[in-house]
Amino acid sequence: MNRTKRLRAITRNGVALVVALVTLFPIFWMISTAFKPATEIYSLTPHPLPAHPTWSNFANVINGSVIGMPYWTFLRNSLVVTLSSVVVSSALALLAAIAVARFRFRFRATYLIMLLIVQMLPQQALVIALFLDFRAANLLDSLVGLTLLYIAFSLPVTIWMLRNFVAAVPRELEEAAAIDGAGPFRVFFRVLLPLVAPGLVTTSVFAFIFAWNEFVFALTFLGTDTAKFTLPIYVTYFFSKGSVDWGAIMAASVLFTLPVMIFFLIVQRRLRAGLLAGAVKG
Incomplete structure (x- = not known):
């Protein structure tokens, strides 16, 4: 009985984790891309984190x-x-x-x-x-x-x-x-x-x-x-x-x-x- 409850808890936590990752991934990618230079954004091998972070994108937005x-x-x-x-x-x-x-x-x-x-x-x-x-x-x-x-x-x-x-x-x-x-x-x-x-x-x-x-x-x-x-x-x-x-x-x-x-x-x-x-x- 305890093993069944533990299995259900693990299943629920696993499903919740997957839903959280799917939901948060677009936000993570948006923030990551905001700090990437153009060469990394249009690279054929995308990376989750910017190799050379830059503030130029924010500067272009703020300057208008x-x-x-x-x-x-x-x-x-x-x-x-x-x-x-x-x-x-x-x-x-x-x-x-x-x-x-x-x-x-x-x-x-x-x-x-x-x-x-x-x-x-x-x-x-x-x-x-x-x-x-x-x-x-x-x-x-x-x-x-x-x-x-x-x-x-x-x-x-x-x-x-x-x-x-x-x-x-x-x-x-x-x-x-x-x-x-x-x-x-x-x-x-x-x-x-x-x-x-x-x-x-x-x-x-x-x-x-x-x-x-x-x-x-x-x-x-x-x-x-x-x-x-x-x-x-x-x-x-x-x-x-x-x-x-x-x-x-x-x-x-x-x-x-x-x-x-x-x-x-x-x-x-x-x-x-x-x-x-x-x-x-x-």
Whole structure:
């Protein structure tokens, strides 16, 4: 019996190891290629590690010589759009989730169903209609317009996710705080918000990844103003006619991935703290 359990454990660990290697290998190859000179990248005998590491690929990306603008301009644009959409969509979604989970009103079920229907529609099918609407509203070539678009796309999912967290908080906690003399705002900030914090962090991760990686709408809505391009558009400029600068592409991809990893590490600690706080307060 012990031998069978040990065999199953070894099998599970082996499968997990294989899955981890398959998943992490593209990331490893991306980082390795980013430090390789062109002679090693296009060599017929590829090596997993660079024999002569170089920073030239990162220098080409940061200098922005391919487009005439430095990397920091596009990083700033991406951070402004992404963080703004995360903050606004999380705040609006939390208020909407409280309304849906705590109150009974007319067309409440219809509203929830409409949120699901909106998510079923492919986003690319809305490009032309939204382009015409944003052009009429004079929101093309604008980071504000792109931020509003990302907020609109993030809200349906974030509202659904936060609704479950709000519904899981017992009403008795809010009623007890109200009996003790706490007003609506104090109940919200002292009772409800700490318990819903894990869900708020989860939705912020979703909104961040969506806004940070989105390419089609950014290219369509910022197509004529190079100074307002985001990082996903900047990476494509290393694909030139007849040739591809793989070293610069991999270096740009590494720089593009770092903010997401940093954000996730920060959020992960906040998520753990929020779960512990919610457990103690509950």
